[in-house]
Amino acid sequence: MSLLLDNQFKELPPDKSIDTKLFLDTVSHLPSFFDCLGSKIFSPIKSDISGNITKIRGVYVKDPEKYATLKSILEAEREEHAEWPKAGATLALMWLKRGLRFIQILLQSLADGEKDENNPNLIKVNVTKAYEQALKKYHRWMVQGIFSAALVAAPYRSNFLKALSKGEEVKEEDCLANVRHFLVNYTPTVDAIYEMYTDMNAELDYTV
Numbered sequence: 316m317s318l319l320l321d322n323q324f325k326e327l328p329p330d331k332s333i334d335t336k337l338f339l340d341t342v343s344h345l346p347s348f349f350d351c352l353g354s355k356i357f358s359p360i361k362s363d364i365s366g367n368i369t370k371i372r373g374v375y376v377k378d379p380e381k382y383a384t385l386k387s388i389l390e391a392e393r394e395e396h397a398e399w400p401k402a403g404a405t406l407a408l409m410w411l412k413r414g415l416r417f418i419q420i421l422l423q424s425l426a427d428g429e430k431d432e433n434n435p436n437l438i439k440v441n442v443t444k445a446y447e448q449a450l451k452k453y454h455r456w457m458v459q460g461i462f463s464a465a466l467v468a469a470p471y472r473s474n475f476l477k478a479l480s481k482g483e484e485v486k487e488e489d490c491l492a493n494v495r496h497f498l499v500n501y502t503p504t505v506d507a508i509y510e511m512y513t514d515m516n517a518e519l520d521y522t523v
């Protein structure tokens with residue numbers, strides 16, 4: 316089975332609220348994907364994503380009813396932390412959503428068939444597009460250097476698609492169909508998190 320379809324996001328309800336437990340259960344499958352990419356250079360990225368999931372779960376488990384939706388977490392923390400939004404699960408989700416946006420743009424670009432015609436089995440154009448749109452403006456030169464190193468270690472397109480299919484030999488077209496199917500609920504979920512940050516004035520643009 317496809318990794319993507321095993322971890323399909325649920326359709327959002329009309330009010331676009333995101334159930335915290337469902338969200339955490341779905342995103343917690345993402346970090347293990349980095350182990351399939353076959354390079355240690357991805358470790359800091361994996362830890363950053365896992366760390367943010369752990370921080371959000373840490374808040375959620377303190378009171379699952381109170382923190383039933385992601386919005387309820389932001390609203391509660393806004394009252395509790397003087398330095399909000401640079402605090403708690405609000406800050407963790409602010410960064411996690413940027414990683415999720417990166418993944419969305421990367422997968423969408425692959426699904427759309429964007430490629431370097433001279434190197435059709437490389438995914439550098441897709442990865443670079445995702446980085447420039449989702450993350451670059453939050454990174455100073457040192458972290459941009461981690462990106463450059465990761466880009467060199469980026470897998471071949473065929474291996475990346477194979478990893479998304481849990482190592483099984485799946486036809487490229489079938490794998491891309493799974494990617495498109497995955498994006499149907501994934502993209503609106505990421506969009507809804509971004510909208511929530513804008514609506515609540517919780518977005519920050521400091522660099523690391």
Ligand code: 03F
Pocket residue numbers: 318319322345348352359360363364366367406407410411413414415417418421442446450453458461462465466469470523
């Ligand atoms: C800030 C910052 N986090 C952290 O300092 C940086 C960490 C390293 C970032 C390196 C970027 C390189 C990305 C490009 C990878 C290319 C790989 C291509 C392979 C295909 C925050 O950290 C903390 O998070 C927060 O908790 C803390 O409190 O200021 C705050 C304090 O600092 C980031 O910039 C977030 C980085 C997220 C990167 C996500 C990249 C995802 C890469 C690949 C995904 C592969 C696709 C998987 C598909 C699977 C589908 C099932």
